[in-house]
Amino acid sequence: MTRALAIRLVIAALVVVAVVRRRWRRRPRRDQPVATRSDARASSHANRSVVLLVATREIRQRLRGRVLKVSTLVIMLAVVAAIVLPTIRSHTSSRVRLAVVAGAPASIDALAARTATALGLHLRVSTVTTTSAGKADLTTNRVDLVVTDHSNVIVARAPSPTDTSPAAQFVRDLANELGTARAVAAAGLTPAQADALAHAAPVTITALSGSGRRHLVDPTSIIGIILTFVLLSQYDQWILTGVMEEKSSRVIEVLLATVKPLQLIAGKVLGIGAVALAQGTLIVTTALVAASAVGSSILHGTAPWVLASSLLWLVLGYVFYSWVFAAAGSMAERMDQAQSLVFPLTVPLIVAYVYALSTASSGNASLLFKVLAYFPPTALFAMPTLVGLHAVSVGPFLASVAIDLVGTYLIAQVAATVYRRAILRTGGRVRWRDLTRTR
Amino acid sequence: MVTSGLVLSGLRRRFGDLVALRDLSFDVAGGVVTGFLGPNGAGKTTTMRAVFGLTDLDGGSITWNGRPVDATVRQRFGYMPEERGLYPTMRVGDQVEYLGQLHGLSSLDARRSTQQWLERLGIADRAQDRVEDLSHGNQQRVQLASALVHEPDLLVLDEPLAGLDPTGIDDIGAVLVEQARLGRGVLFSSHQLDQVEDLCEQVVIIDHGQLVVRGTVDELASAGPPRWRVRVDGDRDGSWAASLPGVTVSEVRGGEVRLVLDPGTDSSAVLAAASRVGRVTEFSLQRRRMSEVFREAVR
Structure with a gap:
């Protein structure tokens, strides 16, 4: 709606109000005698x-x-x-606690940090001596997930495919990242090649019509x-x-x-x-x-x-x-x-x-x-x-x-x-x- | 033509096929208690509601001291409707004070007047109670205080004595007479004709929406043939008098028989007839009672 149309609408509304008001005032009332001007003022005050x-x-x-x-x-x-x-729930759910088993590759920490940052999560990493100790921490809810090496992520309960919570997303994304890292290592790529692969730019999307406007x-x-x-x-x-x-x-x-x-x-x-x-x-x-x-x-x-x-x-x-x-x-x-x-x-x-x-x-x-x-x-x-x-x-x-x-x-x-x-x-x-x- | 006080002229009102008021005219003077009588459905309540603009009229006019009764004039009237109207959950004092303010009193004057009237009517100690917690009699007193709080020039009360015990009737009756003595007009309807006779100086009787009798209590009591009041030991129903020629039984109440004798009927013959039934303890000439005036008017 344009501004000019809005102004016209307001003016039209005011005209309608004025006309109705005048008609209403002219309407004779059965129980009211003709009042003088001062009577009308006094009456208005009394009203x-x-x-x-x-x-x-x-x-x-x-x-x-x-x-x-x-x-x-x-x-x-x-x-x-x-x-x-x-707000409290959002603060609680924005935190993820990762336990890494001693001896696991150091690159895991970097991968986990990058994944957490991408999801807007605050990551806390701790080290456990053995896989059993990590599982014990999972059972007592001291950590959210345990990583033993590039091939294994352990969680207390498997995230459902429909679970879109940040924690579940983190588990899925970290598993993907670890898998990719393992595949890169197996392919024998140099670190530069691996990095280029990880940071590949997406191709341009050309649309024939504008997207439907969808607000948050x-x-x-x-x-x-x-x-x-x-x-x-x-x-x-x-x-x-x-x-x-x-x-x-x-x-x-x-x-x-x-x-x-x-x-x-x-x-x-x-x-x-x-x-x-x-x-x-x-x-x-x-x-x-x-x-x-x-x-x-x-x-x-x-x-x-x-x-x-x-x-x-x-x-x-x-x-x-x-x-x-x-x-x-x-x-x-x-x-x-x-x-x-x-x-x-x-x-x-x-x-x-x-x-x-x-x-x-x-x-x-x-x-x-x-x-x-x-x-x-x-x-x-x-x-x-x-x-x-x-x-x-x-x-x-x-x-x-x-x-x-x-x-x-x-x-x-x-x-x-x-x-x-x-x-x-x-x-x-x-x-x-x-x-x-x-x- | 009377122009002072409340003047109702040619009031007409019809509800569908029912004619509630047909050219009803009478006046209510200041300084006088006027009883407004009539059988159920005679049009009393419709008339009172018309004074306050609560029902539309098909014709006629209502004036107060020569001026048409409008919202401003009504500010100086006090009204007690037939079906009592109070906010059930509002405190007694607040309620009376609020109604006083609606009639134009300042907050201070309304509070002062409320206090005075609650004391006068013996309910000052209930000022902080909710109306619904009061007995019927006390609610009636609150209603009267609400009608009086602004010291109105005219009081219109629809059945103010209904449902009250003798003490309540005495208290409210005394207030009505007192208000009239202060120069205010008082119009009230009632079916308690003895009270009307005691309290009123003037009476208006209507039937089927029209005026049938109007006058002072003295005039109406003195008018018409006099009554013979007869008491006979052991007689409760006065059946002995019913068969006497030229004698009409006007009223039988509490062993007292009231008789109207046709012109030419010999009262000594009536006394002789009564003596044949038992010992005659009273045989006297009386004025008409209001109940007799009423019955004869609406017969």
Whole structure:
């Protein structure tokens, strides 16, 4: 996508927002008298104040509850584990311990060192007096392999042909190298000839078409996708149960006697959103601190941008879906009713989550996946994944954000209407056709 | 035309085929406790919800001191809905304070007023408890405190006495009367007609969505034919009076028979009939009770 197209998209989005906003403001309201200008200003101030009050209550209630504390702790531990354990494992698996039986040719050490360097392994070589002593060290896991001479490599367990771990690779490569050295020696080549043979340059590869672009798998993206899904599910569940609790406990009638429906729902979205942002920031900060402490690869390259982008899209995704869940909550009085309403609405969310995980794992983004990055219900997973794959630039990224904001505005209008018409209907699940009638 | 206080004019509301309100008009003056009566399904709750914009009207208007009731005006109203509405897991004090703030009180004023009302209603020691841990009666008190915390100009209470023990009824009744004495309008619905008679100065009775009776308790009690209250030893059902010509049994309660005599019917003949059943311990002329006013209005 070109920069000019991205700019055109942003401008188009802004025009749509302006038009919808003007139409919405012109719409007459049944319960509102004509207000003077000063009344309107006072009303606007009161609106903000009420929304903040509702938001503050939501924040206090969440902070008092155990759910937030426990979930934050569990997620932080999981994130730290996901960063620290692979790093520790990678440090452990990058080491290989070789025992050479006394009397073996000295060239073995050089061959082993060259093989280890090629695989990025740290090699530690020790000498054992006999083959039996070497086998004993293998049995007690003091060494990884024993070499007696150019003809024999002994390991505790034969590496499987499908085992791609560096240690297994080292055993196979060292065996090949020793075999080659033995063959060279048997052929009677001079050291110079043997060296030329060992360092032969490959021939040029000429391709008729360019190779498919394949990016490396980005673990940061995968962590971001999983975190976004887990956190978003939690926050939207809070919205759903919060709205449902107000409806089923009938407190909604007391609230709506003094507060407008839109103020109430906006306060709830804002309050839970503030908690979500704080929790998300805390988790990302924890991830960065943990990564910095253990020297994890998630701090390298564009990984910090991927994390920042995941956090941004977590917030954008939350705001988008919170309206959907609030509307669903207003139509139900029990959790089973709410779940059956919510499920079809969250199908795009689940599809996008699975698709994003698969794309981040494969390293290849299909055309369809790129299109989904501009579709508000799926952009929250698709766009950060594209960032992780270096498959998107700033312009298209901002265009996607703008489209998402427009989509959120439109979905909020629909959800607010549903909420207003459904929240005071009690005595069972509200059906879609009921929403066409006045309350 | 009355313009002060709450004025409901020509309210109309239909739910499908059911007409809930049909040209209902009445007013609620400040400084007066007004009882709002009617059989189940008469439209009382719909009317109260309409005052708070909780149900849409097909027609009619509602004003407060001559101004259409909108969100700003409603800030000065207190409401207690029929189905009690409180956050079950929120602490009592926090809940009342929050609702006070939603009605425009500052945080400090809301806290101060909450403390005062919880003390006044005898639940100050439960301020830190969750609402769901309270008894029904105490939850009712919390609900009333929530309606009163912002010192509203008008209180609208849907069945505030339902399910309360006599002490609870006395406490809440005293608060309603006290609020009216402070010049506030109080409109409450109830099926406990004796309490209505004790607490209210004015009564509005509706049936099938329309006004059937309206007036002060004194006016309504004095209007219509007087009642003869008769007590006869050993008589519990007043069956002896049912067959007397020109006599209608208005009410039988606790051994007391209340009779309405047609014009021209001789009361001494009734007394003689009662004496034939047993020793007459009471035979006096009484005003109409509210229960009798109600029955005769919605018959």
